[in-house]
Amino acid sequence: MERHVLVIGAGQAGLAAGYHLRRAGMAFTIVDAARRVGDSWRRRYDGLTLFTPRQFSALPGMELPGNREGYPDRDEFADYLEAYAVRSNLPILLEREVVRLIKADGGFEANFPQGETLRASDVIVATGAFQRPLVPRVARDFGTDVLQLTTETFRNPMQVPDGPVLVVGDGASGRDIAVECRSTQPVLLATGKPRRLLPERILGKSIWWWLRLTGVLKAPASSFIGRKLKETDAFPDRGRSNAALEQRGIRIVPRLVGAEPGRARFSDSDTAEIRTVIWATGYRDDTSWLDMAEAKTADGGFVHAAGISRVKGLYFVGRPWQRNRASALIMGAGEDAALIVQSIISTAPSRSSETGDRTELERPRCP
Known part of the structure; x- marks a missing residue:
């Protein structure tokens, strides 16, 4: 099977994965159930604003316009994601909800409600942490x-x-x-x-500036600092x-x-x-579509170590505490995605896909 990566989800995690896959010259497709990129944000409450300032709310390769110290609102950030997808020239299929993902022929097969299928050698699950309230x-x-x-x-x-x-x-x-x-x-x-x-600010600087400077955001979940951050779940x-x-x-x-x-x-x-x-009691994962018992816990959660599944070829980006506190933040999506893409590259039997040729496997037809 030729190397082709399927990214499930076109939110910030999926787009960051796409950015690094593009830079690596790998063939890939991003699929999302929404009608527009950014709709997962547009569906949230009207008054929502991010709790990270614009300077810490951007994806790799594209700044978020506006006052760097200010907080983007829901629609602003949704539109930013849409613009990011266009500027990065990412291959995205919208209105494609994966209803079943199985292992097939040494890779994976994704099934869609329209009866279409898409086969891939590797899969990055980037469905986010806000799935079912x-x-x-x-x-x-x-x-x-x-x-x-x-x-x-x-x-x-x-x-x-x-x-x-x-x-x-x-x-x-x-x-x-x-x-x-x-x-x-x-x-x-x-x-x-x-x-x-x-x-919110210390000595005129955003608290996020200090947390990043001191390395707190990169503290692993298993570290003393990481455990304390998880216990308190603090925010500005x-x-x-x-x-x-x-x-x-x-x-x-x-x-x-x-x-x-x-x-x-x-x-x-x-x-x-x-x-x-x-x-406002949190969310749970919807993993019903992932038809691989070894990829899930007994109660249906995702199983991974720093974004790498025990199922060969299956990866995650955008999971809470995937590596550290930053993993669930927009500022952490790019770095986590880069590491996952590097992991995919390191397992490649050859570098033939680095030419950038889009040889997709049984790609669904666009309407």
Whole structure:
């Protein structure tokens, strides 16, 4: 089988992989289920902004235009990804959702809903960490009169009916959504583990500048620093500390432990009447399409070591803590992708594909 790489996902991780595959002269195809590059960002809530400034939110080879110290919003970054794909001349097939990936003839075969198939010698999974929102079992106890949304289905406060809003999950998205909803309704924010927020700037420099300078972002997950970062899951304050939220009139409550129709119960035994719940409790992977038991854990998660699967020829880019804290950030996608592409090159039996010829294997027909 000639060397041809299939990249699944045209988000920042998949585009970074494409950039390095192009530089290496390898034949490859990127597929994505969306109609446009960047749509995974356009589907998120209206007020979303990245928590890394523009200078730390760019992919290799192309700066993100605008104030380097400012934070890009959802649509700005989605449009940047689309422009990046064009500028990098990446071979992308859109509206191609991989519904099954199997091993076949010494490589892999991807199946699409249209009945098409694509064969590849190597596969890079770049589907991202935001696939299926997590909704705990307690959700069913709120009853039918409580509107329930997730970070995937919440768009803006106009969706929310009159009455108290409970945001469950105090990560960056949960805190942002709580602030948005407070503009129209009373809001409670249910917290979880102790959360440490980092100062946005130190001595006039972005906290990300300092974290990169000191090497903290590159600390392996197994290191002391890496373990501490994972435990705290810290992110910049940007006016989202508990004290700042309380000044806005948001009520900070402890962990949600129970519910009954129209009412929430918290770990301090206090209760509150609720009209809307917005779940900001994280995401889980959707691996149902990956038809390789050895590539997954017993509960369906991806198995890899620094992005390299135990299935020969299968790789990952953009996984949380793939190598370090930067792996799940846009600033880390390029470096992780470069290492994975280098790993693919190092396993090549020959360098014949480096001419850049696009000899794709059973490539699906474009409409």
